[in-house]
Amino acid sequence: MRLAKYLASAGVASRRASEEVVRAGRVRVDQELVTDPARDVDETDAIFLDGKPVKGPGSRVVYALNKPAGVVSTARDPQGRPTVVSLLAADGLRLYPVGRLDIDTTGLILLTNDGELAYRLTHPKYEVPKTYRAVVERAPVRTRAVDALRRGVELQDGPTAPATVHKLGADRLEITIHEGRKRQVRRMCEFVGHPVKRLERVAIGSLELGDLPEGSNRRLTEQEVERLLAIS
């Protein structure tokens, strides 16, 4: 396995940050200083970061959190607002949010100590589907608007890919997208004349939010994690 991938899987940092850590000359493999993030390593190598041993991959944890509104989905917030990480008191674990939800968006977000898993679930090339429920303004939503959302709409940063869209009520839509652009669902709905009033993420790939109460979290089983990764 590539060294950067190994470090990310061991929870050292995200995949990209792990590459930087290696390039910065902070990593030794056995006794050798290695600056090539692509260097091949395995479980039998003794790997040190800043002189401290890195424990191997296999201690992965993944939590699902039902994010309330008003909570930011970054690990830290310079403005001191509550973060998804602060909602989840996982003793001694350094957790990363997997992707982002807007501050006002509620629903399913994952947190993990596995930078590699975070990468696999968020990098656009893996196209992991994410499903949202939106309550929108200017009801009723007409078939024309639903069809436009399905086909793709022209946003400032380019056209959106085809989406799966179900009309759940006069002012309610369920939208599944495979991209993860900033405020994408809000911008898509606004484009078709229906600004979003409330937005909730209800699924990431095969994993559903279900009846997890707002503000609560649960640890995913290894089987759930494997199923998530199987689609990416």
Ligand code: URA
């Ligand atoms: N799309 C949005 O507009 N907001 C989110 O938080 C997630 C997807």
